[in-house]
Amino acid sequence: MTRNTKVDHDSISLSASDLNLWYGDHQALKSLSMKVYANTVTALIGPSGCGKSTFLRCLNRMNDLIPSARVEGNIEMDGRNVNSKDMDVVALRRRVGMVFQNPNPFPKSIFENVAYAPRMHDIVGGRAEQEELVEKALRDAGLWDEVKDKLHQPGTSLSGGQQQRLCIARAVALRPDVILMDEPTSALDPISTATIEDLMVRLREEFTIVVVTHNMQQAARVADYTSFFHLGEIIEYNDTTTLFEKPATRKAEDYITGRYG
Numbered sequence: 522m523t524r525n526t527k528v529d530h531d532s533i534s535l536s537a538s539d540l541n542l543w544y545g546d547h548q549a550l551k552s553l554s555m556k557v558y559a560n561t562v563t564a565l566i567g568p569s570g571c572g573k574s575t576f577l578r579c580l581n582r583m584n585d586l587i588p589s590a591r592v593e594g595n596i597e598m599d600g601r602n603v604n605s606k607d608m609d610v611v612a613l614r615r616r617v618g619m620v621f622q623n624p625n626p627f628p629k630s631i632f633e634n635v636a637y638a639p640r641m642h643d644i645v646g647g648r649a650e651q652e653e654l655v656e657k658a659l660r661d662a663g664l665w666d667e668v669k670d671k672l673h674q675p676g677t678s679l680s681g682g683q684q685q686r687l688c689i690a691r692a693v694a695l696r697p698d699v700i701l702m703d704e705p706t707s708a709l710d711p712i713s714t715a716t717i718e719d720l721m722v723r724l725r726e727e728f729t730i731v732v733v734t735h736n737m738q739q740a741a742r743v744a745d746y747t748s749f750f751h752l753g754e755i756i757e758y759n760d761t762t763t764l765f766e767k768p769a770t771r772k773a774e775d776y777i778t779g780r781y782g
């Protein structure tokens with residue numbers, strides 16, 4: 522079963538064109554072009570090492586932190602090139618948040634995990650405003666009912682699945698436009714995975730979500746659009762139903778049907 526939702530093709534959140542990336546001499550992304558539509562879940566799939574995480578990290582300049590990485594090409598967001606030298610990277614990462622594979626709450630309370638960054642960015646002021654923001658973010662992340670009576674306990678005291686939803690609340694609290702998720706459920710049990718998949722589908726009403734996943738069923742369940750990567754190239758990018766049911770290339774078909782990868 523695949524998703525089938527209405528996508529506004531005029532509403533583009535991010536648009537990569539002719540994007541190339543090298544780690545030293547190794548070219549990891551080869552002339553990628555792809556538009557991410559607003560308020561969709563877009564999945565990046567493909568065999569290990571094909572460049573999915575590298576591409577995801579390009580979208581909020583996380584590759585800047587890797588000294589050997591060199592990027593060429595454009596990623597347009599609101600008419601500006603994310604890769605331009607004068608881009609304010611801190612502001613960019615506020616608009617394009619990230620959730621990682623392993624839940625990584627700060628060594629602080631549940632409340633502080635959510636309130637800290639908005640306070641640093643001067644998005645919230647006094648205590649009452651912070652409390653309101655924390656509750657909203659935790660509700661958005663489907664965690665409020667489970668933690669409302671223990672907001673001052675450490676974030677690390679939660680289960681793995683709850684910690685991952687806390688990390689989602691932390692991302693959501695900054696009201697970004699885009700949330701990048703790098704294999705967000707691969708460290709979780711099936712029930713926590715299902716909870717986070719439901720969450721992704723709900724969150725796309727307010728945010729645009731780009732998710733790297735190795736789980737084909739997950740892409741089919743949550744993604745409106747799916748991009749199939751292979752050896753640093755995008756082989757096929759289409760709405761998920763078409764890609765899964767009528768792939769245009771042999772490579773995508775072989776991967777989706779489990780013949781390799």
Ligand SMILES: Nc1ncnc2c1ncn2[C@@H]1O[C@H](COP(=O)(O)OP(=O)(O)OP(=O)(O)O)[C@@H](O)[C@H]1O
Nearest residue numbers: 544549567568569570571572573574575576587589
């Ligand atoms: N920090 C790095 N330094 C050097 N090479 C890297 C670095 N990160 C990734 N690579 C290389 O770039 C290529 C793409 O890696 P990337 O992690 O983006 O692939 P992936 O599709 O996300 O893989 P996986 O599914 O295994 O996570 C691989 O050949 C990888 O070895």
